[in-house]
Structure formats: C-alpha cells, structure tokens
Amino acid sequence: MNMASSELRSRQRRLEPVESVPPTATVRHVDQLDTETLDYFYDAVENGRALPADGATNLEVGEIIVFNGYVRVERA
Amino acid sequence: MTHYVIIGDGISGSSAAETLREEDPEANITVITDEGEPLYNRILIKEHAKGKLPEAPISIHDEGWYEERDIELSLNTHVTSIDTDERIVHTHERDDLEYDKLLVATGGTPTQLPVENSDADGIHHFWTFQDARGIKEHAEQSDRGVIVGAGLLGIDFAAVCGAQGIEADYLMRGDRWWRYALSNEGAEIMHEGMREVGVEPVFDSGVDRFEVDDDGHVVGAVDPNGERYDCDFAGVAIGLSFNTEFLRGAGLEEDNGLVVDEYMQTNVDDVYAAGDITRFYDVLLGEQAQNGSWGSAKEQGRIAAVNMAADDEAEEFEWVSSYSITHFDFPFLSFGHPTLGDEHAERKYSDTEWRRVAFKDGKIVGGVLIGDLSPQSKFKQLMREQREVADQAEVLLNKQVDLDDLE
Ligand SMILES: Cc1cc2nc3c(=O)[nH]c(=O)nc-3n(C[C@H](O)[C@H](O)[C@H](O)COP(=O)(O)OP(=O)(O)OC[C@H]3O[C@@H](n4cnc5c(N)ncnc54)[C@H](O)[C@@H]3O)c2cc1C
Numbered sequence: 001m002n003m004a005s006s007e008l009r010s011r012q013r014r015l016e017p018v019e020s021v022p023p024t025a026t027v028r029h030v031d032q033l034d035t036e037t038l039d040y041f042y043d044a045v046e047n048g049r050a051l052p053a054d055g056a057t058n059l060e061v062g063e064i065i066v067f068n069g070y071v072r073v074e075r076a
Numbered sequence: 077m078t079h080y081v082i083i084g085d086g087i088s089g090s091s092a093a094e095t096l097r098e099e100d101p102e103a104n105i106t107v108i109t110d111e112g113e114p115l116y117n118r119i120l121i122k123e124h125a126k127g128k129l130p131e132a133p134i135s136i137h138d139e140g141w142y143e144e145r146d147i148e149l150s151l152n153t154h155v156t157s158i159d160t161d162e163r164i165v166h167t168h169e170r171d172d173l174e175y176d177k178l179l180v181a182t183g184g185t186p187t188q189l190p191v192e193n194s195d196a197d198g199i200h201h202f203w204t205f206q207d208a209r210g211i212k213e214h215a216e217q218s219d220r221g222v223i224v225g226a227g228l229l230g231i232d233f234a235a236v237c238g239a240q241g242i243e244a245d246y247l248m249r250g251d252r253w254w255r256y257a258l259s260n261e262g263a264e265i266m267h268e269g270m271r272e273v274g275v276e277p278v279f280d281s282g283v284d285r286f287e288v289d290d291d292g293h294v295v296g297a298v299d300p301n302g303e304r305y306d307c308d309f310a311g312v313a314i315g316l317s318f319n320t321e322f323l324r325g326a327g328l329e330e331d332n333g334l335v336v337d338e339y340m341q342t343n344v345d346d347v348y349a350a351g352d353i354t355r356f357y358d359v360l361l362g363e364q365a366q367n368g369s370w371g372s373a374k375e376q377g378r379i380a381a382v383n384m385a386a387d388d389e390a391e392e393f394e395w396v397s398s399y400s401i402t403h404f405d406f407p408f409l410s411f412g413h414p415t416l417g418d419e420h421a422e423r424k425y426s427d428t429e430w431r432r433v434a435f436k437d438g439k440i441v442g443g444v445l446i447g448d449l450s451p452q453s454k455f456k457q458l459m460r461e462q463r464e465v466a467d468q469a470e471v472l473l474n475k476q477v478d479l480d481d482l483e
Contacts (some may be wrong), residue, residue: 019151027133029119031370031400038398038451046450064133068124068402 011053012076013061015044017069026063033065034058041065050076078103080384081173083155084181084319085109086118086340087370088351090137091377092179092384099147099385106173107145108165110154111204114139119370121208122232125215127240132243133204155182160344177384179376180323180334180342180349184316189224192285198294199286199310202232210240211311215240218309219268221273222297224283225313226253228368228399228410231266233311235403238273246270247281247297256415257444259277260424260431266445269404278305286310316368318353331355333366340380348384350376357412359394360459361441365413372397396456409449412442412459421469433472438464440472 033041037057042044043049045067051057059065059073082089093107097244107311115137121278123129142149154168158178165173165247186201188194198218200211215221221237221244223230230246231253237244246253252263253270267277281303289294297305298427318333327336329343333355340348340356351373358365367373379393401408417434420443424430429447433440433455440459445452454477463482465472471481 021129021133023130023132025133025159027117027120029117029370029400030402031119031398035396035398035453035456038449042449042452054283066120066129067400068405068407070128 013044013051013053013057013059013073014076015051015065015071016074018064018072019070021070022066026060027070028063028065030065030067040041041067045071077257078176079174080177080179081175082107082179082181083109083165083322084179084183084351085115085149086181086183086351086373086449087115088183088377088380089179089400090115090375092181092350092381093142093147094255095378095381096385097147098191099382103385105145106150107142108150108153108155108167108173110152111206112152113205114142114149117206117458118203118205122202122235124205125202125208125211125232125236127212127216131205133208155322157322157324158326160328160347162345168483175346177346178348179377179380179384180328180353181351181373181380182319182322183352183373184318186229186313187315187317189283189312191283191286194286194312196286196288197292197296198308199312199370200233202229202310211236212240215242215309216476218242220244220305220307221275221309221311222247222305222307223311224297224311225311225315226250226255227313227315228254228401229313230311231270231401231403233313234270234275234458235273236311237275237309238270238403240412242274242309244275244309245307246275246277247283247299248277248279248287249282252278253277257410258430258432261424262377262422262444262446265406265428266401266404266408268427269406270403278303283312288394303473316352320353330331331364336365337390338394339383340376341383341389342395348380350380356393359392360396360462361416363435365416367395367397368396368425369399371395382392394460396459398452398456406447407445407449409444409445409452411452412440412454414442414444417441419466421466421473423473425475431473433469435466435469439467440465448475449475454479
C-alpha cells in the first residue's frame with residue numbers, strides 16, 4: 001500500500017451500530033442529510049461500504065445518525 | 077440599521093436568523109418564540125418519546141448561540157397581532173416591536189378531533205418537545221393505546237406505542253395507511269411493520285367519541301361503526317392548523333397557509349414567510365405547493381433571509397423535499413409531492429419493497445420508496461432537471477435504476 005492510499009483509508013468513514021445514546025452525543029436524523037450524503041450513507045448501511053473521506057459527505061466522526069437503527073460515524 | 081424581526085424559532089426561523097447575521101453583520105435581529113426553549117430538533121423528539129434518546133442531544137441551540145451572534149431571543153413571547161402599515165409587532169408579554177423587515181415562521185399546531193372528550197387526560201397531540209416529554213412519561217405507564225390519523229405524524233404514535241410496549245389499535249378512516257400516496261400493496265408493508273411492533277391497523281374506522289373515567293382520563297374510543305376500543309393512552313394526529321390567527325387584518329394572502337412566491341415574499345411589502353406555514357410557488361412543480369419537512373423549512377428560512385438582506389429577489393427556492401420513516405426494520409422515504417400529479421407508476425418487489433413514482437405533465441413530481449432507497453438521488457435529479465420520463469416508467473421501476481437507459 002502506498003502512502004496516498006493508506007492516508008485515504010485513514011480519512012474514510014464507516015458506520016457502527018449503537019445500542020444506547022449518551023447525553024453528550026451529537027445526534028442527527030437521516031432527513032438532515034443532503035441527497036448525496038444520503039446516497040453514501042445508505043450504501044454504507046446496506047452494503048457495508050466505507051464512506052468517502054471528509055468533504056464528500058457532511059457526516060462528522062462521532063456523530064450518531066438515526067435511521068432504521070442508530071449508527072455512529074467512525075474512522076475506517 | 078435594518079431591524080429584522082423573526083416570529084418563530086423553529087428550524088425555518090432559526091435558519092433565517094443565522095443567515096441574516098451572516099448576510100448583514102450590522103443589523104438588529106430579534107427572534108420571538110412562544111416556546112420556553114430555543115431551537116431543538118423537532119424531528120428527533122419522537123425518539124425521545126419512544127424512550128430511545130435522552131433530552132440533551134435533541135437541543136440544537138442554547139441561549140449562548142444567540143448571544144454570540146448578537147441576536148435578541150425572546151422566549152415565552154406570544155405574538156398577538158401585527159400592523160403592517162405601522163410595521164409593528166404586538167405581543168402578550170413585552171412592548172411593541174418595530175420592524176423594517178418581518179419573517180413569519182410560525183408553523184402549525186396539531187388539529188384536535190372535533191369529537192366528545194377529545195381534550196381528556198391521556199389524549200396526546202405531538203408537536204413540541206414538551207408534548208414529547210408528556211407522551212414519554214404517560215406512555216411508560218400505559219398498557220392499551222388508540223391512535224388516530226393515518227398519515228406521516230400518526231405513524232410516530234404507532235412507533236411510540238411499539239417502543240413503549242403499549243398494545244394499540246390504529247383507527248384509520250379509509251382502507252389503508254396514507255391512502256393518498258400508497259396503494260394497498262405499498263400500505264400493506266407499512267401495516268405489517270405496525271403489527272410487528274404490536275400495533276393493529278383497523279380500517280374503515282376512526283373515532284366518534286372518547287370515553288373517560290370519573291377523573292376525566294381517557295378509557296376508550298368508540299368508532300363510527302359503534303366498535304369500542306379500550307385505551308389508557310391515545311394519540312391524535314389528524315393534521316395541522318397553521319398558526320396565522322395573529323395575522324388577522326394584516327392583509328396577508330392566505331390559502332390554507334401563507335401564500336408566498338419563490339423568494340418567500342408575501343403579498344405585503346417587507347413581510348416574508350418560511351417553513352411549514354407557507355404555500356409557496358414551487359418552481360419545479362410550476363404551481364403553489366406545501367412542504368411539511370425539516371430540510372425544506374430550513375432551506376426556506378435561508379432563502380427568505382438571503383432575499384430580505386439583499387432587499388431584492390436574489391435567490392429562489394428550488395428544493396426536492398424528503399421525509400423518512402425510520403421506525404421499522406425496512407427504510408421508507410417519501411420525496412417531492414407524492415400525492416400530487418396526474419399519473420403514477422408503481423411496483424412491488426418483495427414483501428418489504430415497493431416503489432411509486434408520481435408524474436405531472438410527464439415529469440416526476442414525487443414518489444415513495446419502501447425497502448430500497450437506492451434510486452432516491454436519481455429521481456430527485458430527474459425532478460430538478462424536469463425531464464419528461466413518464467412514458468419510460470419501466471426504466472424507473474427497474475430494481476436498479478440506470479439513468480443512461482432513458483432516451
Ligand atoms: C413529531 C414530529 C415528527 C416529524 N418528523 C419529521 C421527519 O421525520 N422528517 C421531516 O423532514 N420532518 C418531520 N417533521 C416535520 C418538521 O418537524 C417540520 O416540517 C419543521 O420542523 C417545520 O419547521 P418550522 O420552522 O416551519 O415550524 P415549527 O418548527 O413548527 O416552528 C414554529 C415556531 O413558531 C412558534 N409560534 C407559533 N405561533 C407563534 C406566535 N403567535 N408567537 C410566537 N411564536 C409562535 C411555535 O411555537 C414554534 O416554535 C416532524 C414533525 C413532528 C411534530
């Protein structure tokens with residue numbers, strides 16, 4: 001793996017299911033995502049694909065998205 | 077220095093305040109709300125009522141947010157009338173306020189059922205965070221529920237009952253849930269979702285009256301067929317009445333909502349409106365329309381503010397709204413105006429997958445996706461491009477939609 005691709009990997013995001021939400025969490029509803037982010041998000045939920053690096057979506061590491069389950073955005 | 081007054085601190089009013097401060101750093105900005113707390117996430121309060129989300133993450137702004145931006149926030153302040161000749165806002169709680177430009181962003185209030193005992197204890201309506209707290213507390217102690225209102229807000233009550241272990245009957249007037257947007261095949265998927273969480277849909281029903289005990293607490297609902305349903309919890313979501321009483325005599329054009337153009341301007345100079353309350357000119361649809369969704373309200377607030385600050389028709393509102401239901405183990409997304417249009421195409425793919433696309437003059441104006449959201453951005457793109465595709469509905473109903481297959 002060359003530098004560029006490992007760097008890219010480290011900026012990618014994945015989704016992790018969460019069971020309970022701490023009071024300090026940042027939480028958004030899926031309807032707050034823009035159309036493009038929703039596409040990426042849905043693909044990640046359905047097909048387990050990684051989310052693209054910062055900038056391509058408006059998802060923040062650590063935030064929880066309320067969808068059919070609750071998921072947290074994590075570093076890939 | 078311009079004085080902007082915004083009535084309503086929901087997402088449309090708050091988004092307008094934020095944009096106005098960015099666009100006009102010197103201006104005076106006042107936000108008035110009759111609620112006791114600053115902007116919170118209205119589309120997450122149902123998760124709190126379900127018992128799944130603590131209160132703190134639902135709040136969006138604290139009072140410091142307004143202070144930092146030098147925006148005056150007036151909580152617990154009810155606007156009673158406005159004088160558009162003198163440019164004055166009258167309130168119950170404080171002195172009159174003069175404005176140069178006014179934004180009305182007051183949304184709606186859930187409509188009460190016009191039946192006996194509809195205001196009894198234990199019968200809930202759902203709009204504010206306070207409502208959600210009350211619903212949660214009561215739902216935690218309840219066993220049997222009745223839900224009325226076969227639409228997008230009624231189903232939130234079904235989800236609350238499901239999550240809080242309340243066995244409930246969902247009394248619907250017609251033969252299915254959201255009959256204006258779903259056929260029987262689509263609705264049946266939703267009915268199955270309800271049954272799985274312990275909520276039984278009851279068709280060709282509704283509520284003729286509620287019954288109460290000696291303490292005035294609801295104990296049952298009787299439908300027009302004379303059937304009685306036991307309940308110690310009831311949720312009513314039959315629609316919204318727009319908060320326009322204070323506009324009486326102000327000369328603003330109303331048509332079940334405040335009429336605005338694509339710049340969010342009302343018919344009265346320097347008075348704008350944004351959010352649920354508007355009947356706006358939808359540039360994609362080519363006619364006046366209404367949206368009742370978070371994203372649309374936020375964008376309307378932003379657009380109104382841009383045009384207010386520019387004192388010009390600087391940017392028009394062009395938006396395809398989305399509304400999801402996340403309560404079941406399959407996704408649901410309604411987009412655009414699925415209940416409008418002159419024709420539609422639909423298909424069922426499996427017991428949990430169904431799709432409808434609605435067309436007007438051959439162009440997509442909205443739709444509903446159940447079970448598979450993958451084509452959502454493609455359909456929205458076609459809407460924005462105003463492509464005439466109704467005669468190629470087959471391409472849109474393919475499980476995998478490929479826009480390159482369109483002629
Ligand atoms: C339970 C529930 C679930 C929802 N789920 C979703 C969803 O999943 N997805 C989605 O996109 N949308 C959803 N919505 C709809 C969405 O919340 C609304 O479309 C959006 O919040 C509207 O924002 P608004 O700013 O136009 O109005 P509001 O948020 O209603 O704000 C209007 C404000 O004005 C205040 N006000 C009214 N009259 C006066 C007066 N005379 N003086 C002072 N203040 C006044 C009100 O108290 C209120 O605070 C849901 C709504 C509810 C209630």
